[in-house]
Amino acid sequence: MTNVDETPHRHVVVPGTAVLFGYEPTPVDLHLVPRPTRWRVGGAVRIGAVAGVLTPLAAVVPPHAPWALGVLGTGAILVHRRLNERFTVSSADGACPKCGGRLSAGGGRLRRPHPASCESCHNEFGIEVAPGAIDEISLDA
Numbered sequence: 001m002t003n004v005d006e007t008p009h010r011h012v013v014v015p016g017t018a019v020l021f022g023y024e025p026t027p028v029d030l031h032l033v034p035r036p037t038r039w040r041v042g043g044a045v046r047i048g049a050v051a052g053v054l055t056p057l058a059a060v061v062p063p064h065a066p067w068a069l070g071v072l073g074t075g076a077i078l079v080h081r082r083l084n085e086r087f088t089v090s091s092a093d094g095a096c097p098k099c100g101g102r103l104s105a106g107g108g109r110l111r112r113p114h115p116a117s118c119e120s121c122h123n124e125f126g127i128e129v130a131p132g133a134i135d136e137i138s139l140d141a
């Protein structure tokens with residue numbers, strides 16, 4: 001089940017569970033921003049362009065090659081991440097599996113499981129997206 005609204009930053013809520021070994025999983029509502037192909041490719045091109053400008057500048061500094069390769073490698077990783085960021089996590093509503101306190105999820109690219117922590121007991125755990133919950137969400141709406 002998903003709720004879709006058509007605000008400027010399109011935003012969906014998908015069900016998930018907070019999983020901490022040794023404790024009963026708790027339900028979580030994950031708030032996600034679907035990222036259209038245009039957003040992912042546009043961002044990747046900009047990151048690639050910045051890396052392309054910085055690489056020759058970095059290569060001027062002795063010992064030259066390690067700096068240039070470092071900038072190129074970092075750029076490649078960032079391009080790869082941007083191209084694969086199908087959903088960005090904006091927030092999560094749910095309770096900690098251990099103490100029932102409010103949980104908070106880091107933003108950024110949705111990972112599976114997505115890292116979260118408890119604001120009360122500070123345990124770290126993962127949020128699993130319900131199977132199939134995001135498979136039918138159109139990224140290019």
Ligand SMILES: [Zn+2]
Pocket residue numbers: 096097098099100101118119120121122123
């Ligand atoms: Zn807790």
